[in-house]
Amino acid sequence: ILVVHPSVPAKTLKEFVALAKQKPGALNYASSGVGSTLHLTGELLKKRAGFDMVHVAYKGAGPAIAGLLGGETQVMVGAVPSTIAYATAGRLRALATTGAKRHKVTAEIPTVAESGYPGFEVNWWFALLVPGATPKSIAERIRNEALKALQHADVQTTVVRMGLDPETSTQAELAARIKRETGVWAGVIKEAGIRAE
Structure with missing residues (x-):
């Protein structure tokens, strides 16, 4: 889910991208670390939407959210469980979800694809794997x-x-x-x- 600090005037993803394009490199986005899913999703969004923002790597999702809540950064793509409560309470503003379709928990929030970037899809998924030698x-x-x-x-x-x-x-x-x-x-x-x- 893409969330912004309340000080960011954008109410939609389109407005956020327009703001980022007006001020290249002026916005900072938080992630849970270099190479994390949060980092890579931010980079993919920058590429697809054609704007620039500065990556700020924290040591984990908790510190990244704290940095966003404190205004050190302006935006973050975070997991639903760790960000939705802050968005519901008004401490962050949710602009879009990254999945191909809306999720039950965030049904009122449009997807990135619905917000003007068709084909954008980043899903959090888990798989059950066993060693290759397992019978x-x-x-x-x-x-x-x-x-x-x-x-x-x-x-x-x-x-x-x-x-x-x-x-x-x-x-x-x-x-x-x-x-x-x-x-x-x-x-x-x-x-x-x-x-x-």
Whole structure:
């Protein structure tokens, strides 16, 4: 979810991009560290929307949010669970979500794609992986048990509250997703000149 400090006059992502274009490099965006998903998402947004802002790397999401709340930075792309309460309380302003579609927890907030940047999609996702040498029967049992767990109402509620939409895939589908996203993020890293610290 893209959130801004209340001192930023933009009420929409389009207004924010226009502001950033008027003042190249004057806005600072917080991330949880160099190479983090938050950092890379900020770089991808800059590239797609054609504006510049300065990256400020913190040592974790908590310090990054504190920096944004304190006005050290003006914008951040953060996880729903760590930012939505501040947006709801008016301490931050939510401009857009980064997924392909609106999420149940943030249904009133438009996506980046809906805000004028079609095809922009960054999803927070998790996968259950096992070592390559794991026997197929054991890997299948682990997958089946995980699928059963996802059917429990309390697990579904917790996952949705975390800002995630439970979905399943085959091993081949997951491998294809990892390959596709590795290509996207490798391009962002190369173009932005990001180096490990």
